Amino acid sequence: MKSSSRIAAGVAGAVAGYVAIFLVFSLLDLGNRADPITSGLLALFVYSPMGAVGGAVFASWLVSRPSKSASNGSVARNSLKSLGVVALLCVAAAGTYLVYAYATATPWLNPNAANPLLVFEVRLPPGVKVPTSAEGITIELQTDINTMPAELTPAGFRHDGEQAVITGEVELAFRTSHRQLAVNIEGQPSRIYPIGLSARAPHTADFGTWRPLPDGSEIRYRAKWPGKS
Structure with a gap:
């Protein structure tokens, strides 16, 4: 069997060993029942990785048995390579998650730039009078995340x-x-206008x-982005 196939088998064995040990601890409720959080962390970061090592070694030995060149050294090398691949995959997955979490933690519409x-x-209805200046008029954008006062022109x-048009x-x-958009004009009832823009x-x-x-x-209304008219 080619070295790449043996490494792939070792990776599969490592994953299987990790999952198997974690499931054993979870289903059989092993560990300290008085401190389930610590027990869970030990299973996740100590015992399950030990299962991954055992799974990688066992899988590498299993696929190397038919080979005449099989030896303890070759099994160890394939096991280490498999565990290295698993470690790299874990680092890549963690990095991807961190990037995603950072990008979505605060749903900025235009991060690192001026807001649209x-x-x-x-x-207003026919005959309704409004001030000729901004005094007496308060308008506010309301969302499920924030509120923002508007500037009148x-x-x-x-x-x-x-x-009258404001x-x-x-x-x-x-x-x-x-x-x-909440529009409040002095001496008049408050008016709430739904804004039908998409999230972006x-x-x-x-x-x-x-x-x-x-x-x-x-x-x-319309959305106006920076640099556009």
Whole structure:
């Protein structure tokens, strides 16, 4: 049998030995029952690795038996190579997990760069008056992760016929599809507008369609990413 095949068999034996010892400890409830955490750690990091060593040696010996060149030295070499492969695989798996955990621990929408913006326009019901400045108007983006106050752009305030339009923007910091915009105007009831962007909020150059609330007000919006108009 080729050396690579023997090493592969040793790797399989090491994995089988590790899993077998861990299952034995788990199913038979071996160890100190008064301290199951310590017992579990010993099984995971001490006894199971010993099983992996035994499994690698046994598998290497088993596949080397038919060979005329089989010897204790060749079995030991194949076993060590197999355990080295297993160790490298464990390191690679741990590294992959750490990268994934780091990337997903905080779901930043645009990590290490400026946040994109939600640019919005709110069109109020006909006849409703609003201040000509930002005073008396509070708008906040609410998500399942954070809240963020919006900045109004009074220069964009206008009228569409009998309907007043207020404009502004707010940072989108996190990946989430659970977003809503809370609009509070002094002397008026609070209004909550669902924001139907996907979690990653891709950039769009144009506003979407007007989305109405039952009170006759409407909102439209778009995501604006840094460096794009």
